[in-house]
Amino acid sequence: MIASAAFYNPRAEELSERYSGARFEEVHAGLLPHLPPRGATIADVGAGSGRDAFALARLGYRVTAIEPSPGMREWAMSRRPTADVRWIDDALPDLGLVRAEGRMFDFVLCSAVLMHLPATTLVACFATLAAITAPGGNLAISVRAPISGDPKAIFHAHSALALEAAAKGSGLALRDHGESVDLLGRQLVKWRWMVFQHS
Secondary structure (H helix, E strand, O other): OOHHHHHHHHHHHHHHHHHOOOOHHHHOHHHHHHOOOOOOEEEEEOOOOOHHHHHHHHOOOEEEEEOOOHHHHHHHHHHOOOOOEEEEOOOOOOOHHHHHOOOOEEEEEEEOOHHHOOHHHHHHHHHHHHHOEEEEEEEEEEEEOOOOOOOOOOOOOOOHHHHHHHHHOOOEEEEEEEEEEOOOOOOOOEEEEEEEEEO
């Protein structure tokens, strides 16, 4: 099991309940203008509690949720067993199972994931994310900087310049970016989001 999954797995119920307390439309307000037309395919990489995947399915998208933590996946599927979301046990930087299927998605969401991967993997992560993003499609990411108390082996800081450079090397062009406050009430947490388009 990868390090981040091992971190989240024993806390799956507690964290899933907490994360599901925030609404997708509020958490990702900056991304909404970049969503594709209804009926398009979306991959939620690092889907966690399923909050975003289920919200996107309700909006009329065909959603594949990718999550390496068994606890998080099981919690999500048990809460909404009839939701039209396909779940896959896979993880960055490779997404080996997803890539083996040869599928590409009109929109890829990678929220609160890259901060769990060291800087040395950023190029590989963006290469993988680009590989599953259809030409002309968008990739949206969000990250936060580590705060006091975060395990150093699990949380990593990535500058906007580093993220953009790694994305550019994989044919992803920055379209939009911004910052947002944490809707779970953590005063020290600030989120950075970026939207890239695959050429």
